[in-house]
Amino acid sequence: MVGELxxxxxxxxxxxxxxxxxxxxxxxxxxxxxxxxxxxxxxGAGKSTLLGLIHGDLELASGEAYVGGHVxxxxxxxxLPRLRREVGIVYQDYRLLPRLTALENVVFAVRACELRxxxxxxxxxxxxxxxxxxxxxxxxxxxxxxxxxxxxxxxIARTLATRPRVxxxxxxxxxxxQANSSHVTDLxxxxxxxxxxxxxxxxxxxxxxxxxxxxxxxxxxxxxRPAVAARTG
Amino acid sequence: MNNxxxxxxxxxxxxxxxxxxxxxxxxxxxxxxxxxxxxxGTIPAIASIALLALLAGLGAVIALALATVTAAQADQATxxxxxxxxxxxxxxxxxLEEALRRDARVHSVSYVSKADALFRAERRPxxxxxxxxxxxNPLPAGLDVRVQSLDDVPQVAAxxxxxxxxxxxxxxxxxxxxxxxxxxxxxxxxxxxGGLLLLLLxxxxxxxxxxxxxxxxxxRAEVEVMWLVGSPPWMIRGPFLMEGALTGGAGxxxxxxxxxxxxxxxxxxxxxAVSAFLPGVTDAVLGTLLFGLVGAGVGLGSMSALVGxxxxxx
Numbered sequence: 001m002v003g004e005l006x007x008x009x010x011x012x013x014x015x016x017x018x019x020x021x022x023x024x025x026x027x028x029x030x031x032x033x034x035x036x037x038x039x040x041x042x043x044g045a046g047k048s049t050l051l052g053l054i055h056g057d058l059e060l061a062s063g064e065a066y067v068g069g070h071v072x073x074x075x076x077x078x079x080l081p082r083l084r085r086e087v088g089i090v091y092q093d094y095r096l097l098p099r100l101t102a103l104e105n106v107v108f109a110v111r112a113c114e115l116r117x118x119x120x121x122x123x124x125x126x127x128x129x130x131x132x133x134x135x136x137x138x139x140x141x142x143x144x145x146x147x148x149x150x151x152x153x154x155x156i157a158r159t160l161a162t163r164p165r166v167x168x169x170x171x172x173x174x175x176x177x178q179a180n181s182s183h184v185t186d187l188x189x190x191x192x193x194x195x196x197x198x199x200x201x202x203x204x205x206x207x208x209x210x211x212x213x214x215x216x217x218x219x220x221x222x223x224x225r226p227a228v229a230a231r232t233g
Numbered sequence: 234m235n236n237x238x239x240x241x242x243x244x245x246x247x248x249x250x251x252x253x254x255x256x257x258x259x260x261x262x263x264x265x266x267x268x269x270x271x272x273x274g275t276i277p278a279i280a281s282i283a284l285l286a287l288l289a290g291l292g293a294v295i296a297l298a299l300a301t302v303t304a305a306q307a308d309q310a311t312x313x314x315x316x317x318x319x320x321x322x323x324x325x326x327x328x329l330e331e332a333l334r335r336d337a338r339v340h341s342v343s344y345v346s347k348a349d350a351l352f353r354a355e356r357r358p359x360x361x362x363x364x365x366x367x368x369x370n371p372l373p374a375g376l377d378v379r380v381q382s383l384d385d386v387p388q389v390a391a392x393x394x395x396x397x398x399x400x401x402x403x404x405x406x407x408x409x410x411x412x413x414x415x416x417x418x419x420x421x422x423x424x425x426x427g428g429l430l431l432l433l434l435x436x437x438x439x440x441x442x443x444x445x446x447x448x449x450x451x452x453r454a455e456v457e458v459m460w461l462v463g464s465p466p467w468m469i470r471g472p473f474l475m476e477g478a479l480t481g482g483a484g485x486x487x488x489x490x491x492x493x494x495x496x497x498x499x500x501x502x503x504x505x506a507v508s509a510f511l512p513g514v515t516d517a518v519l520g521t522l523l524f525g526l527v528g529a530g531v532g533l534g535s536m537s538a539l540v541g542x543x544x545x546x547x
Contacts, residue, residue: 085462
């Protein structure tokens, strides 16, 4: 299979236990660079747990997980900061720093993860990504001066500015109206088209774009429509 | 010419310079900014470290003085002074000297005239005025006898205290148990002072760690963003470490300066006192002590900060 892309995310029979609850059961999922995947499911289905697992917040109980070259099931050898520099995440509650402007929020994140980056280059990159998400004119605004949709776009710009290979979005439109939800989803699809693997967890099936990427459903910790068949050898 | 200036001014910085600039900005300057912004919240920690530094500083000054006295006592304890009567004859003195030199327990013997004794006494603080007031030289001539072993001093003193030519009222300088009592006093003071300092150290450390912890909680969102984007843990802890160092340094500087000022005042008073109550303590010693205290404060603050942010992920 010459020329086949290495998966950005490759889970094989991955399970995750939180307390005494088996939250994820033998999940197998393969996502290629540039692919957009929607994970839907009701609250408690295990969507956030799956993203937490990929982001390195949670440990696997069994199975194997490879994310951007990192072997997640070998926890002791896992370089967590490096994994997080390659796997960006955006949340429903944006998690912007209220004392910083939109531009400063992005610059802060870029400088916090790239010590070798010239501060002027960090500023240039932050401006460019705010421009990408359509907020070039809102750089000097504080989060409190931005709408929910704009704050989410700043959060996306902040994640993009760190140049991740994988972008995870946990209910990114949970606090947004229909128009803003579509805007954010289109933006995430555009990011996927640029080569980043994008995984969106949502409880809203209406968010799933027609014909844009995979759609998998989680139900009680198992994938109802697995994207890939279980690995054979 | 202009081009050269422009090129030099806007020259691209090397990777090392960029890393240094970022470290300065993101760790040192960020730590200082946060510290100065939360100064009011760190006052209890600064005050407890200042108290610790004050007591440690005063304790160190007293310990040095006691150590100097003890060392001098130990040295003097093997030197027995035998006081001669004013009317002792040359023959009596010579016979006594020879008898002492023959004694295997004696290391050396030297004659001290009345003038030498006066010269020595005048070098002690406050004694000069006292001796001048007496009008004549009241001090006796004597023999300085260096004894081989401290344990032999009482026997040597007893053996020669009734020899001819010796002052009957004050035959020797030997005072039983003076040195022993001093050692017990020093040991007791060291144990009590050390215990108190350890207690204060624990309190100051806990207060500083608590202060840094509350700062960490106040900046939870910032720390979380740094985790999310993959900042190295040392970079997240760096500003807190800096804050701890500043808190410790500031507290120690305040306490250290107070201790130094008190010690300087004591040195000033000592210059006109009859006896030196802070022997071995000088301006240079106090300067070194102040630097040491500030350094220790920085260390204590940094260590406490590390304890405060040990479980950063939670």
